[in-house]
Amino acid sequence: MASAVASGVKDVAAAVKDKVSSSTTGSGSSGSVPRPQLKNLTRTRIPRVAAVGVLLCAASGFGWKLLVTDRHKRAISDFYKNFDPERDYARMKASGVFKTIGQKERPEWLTEYESEIDKAIEALKQPE
Structure with a gap:
C-alpha cells in the first residue's frame, strides 16, 4: 500500500512538473518564470486600490440614498399628505x-x- 501511495505521489509530481514546464516554455517565452517586482510595489498598486476604494464608496453612497434616504422622504411625504x-x-x-x-x-x-x-x-x- 505504501508503494502504491508513493507511486501515486510520483505520478502527481510528474504531472505538475510537466504542467509547469509546459506553461513556462510556451510560445514566445524565454523558458523562465518572470521575476517578482521588489521595488515600488506599493507605488504601483496604489492607483488600482484607490480606484476600487472610490468605486466602493460611490456604490455604497448611492445604495444608501436609494435604500434609506429616498424611503424616508417618501414616508414623510405620505404622512403629510394625510395629516x-x-x-x-x-x-x-x-x-x-x-x-x-x-x-x-x-x-x-x-x-x-x-x-x-x-x-x-x-x-x-x-x-x-
Missing part, C-alpha cells in the same frame, strides 16, 4: 397636553379609541 394639523391640535388640546389652554370635555371618539387600545394591549399581553 390634518387642526385635528391633531384639537386632539392634543382635548387630552391636556397644553397646560395653559383650558381643557374642553374629552370627545367621545377619543374615549372610545383609548378603550379599543386598552383592549388590544390586554389581548397582546395574554399568553396563547
Whole structure:
C-alpha cells in the first residue's frame, strides 16, 4: 500500500512538473518564470486600490440614498399628505397636553379609541 501511495505521489509530481514546464516554455517565452517586482510595489498598486476604494464608496453612497434616504422622504411625504394639523391640535388640546389652554370635555371618539387600545394591549399581553 505504501508503494502504491508513493507511486501515486510520483505520478502527481510528474504531472505538475510537466504542467509547469509546459506553461513556462510556451510560445514566445524565454523558458523562465518572470521575476517578482521588489521595488515600488506599493507605488504601483496604489492607483488600482484607490480606484476600487472610490468605486466602493460611490456604490455604497448611492445604495444608501436609494435604500434609506429616498424611503424616508417618501414616508414623510405620505404622512403629510394625510395629516390634518387642526385635528391633531384639537386632539392634543382635548387630552391636556397644553397646560395653559383650558381643557374642553374629552370627545367621545377619543374615549372610545383609548378603550379599543386598552383592549388590544390586554389581548397582546395574554399568553396563547
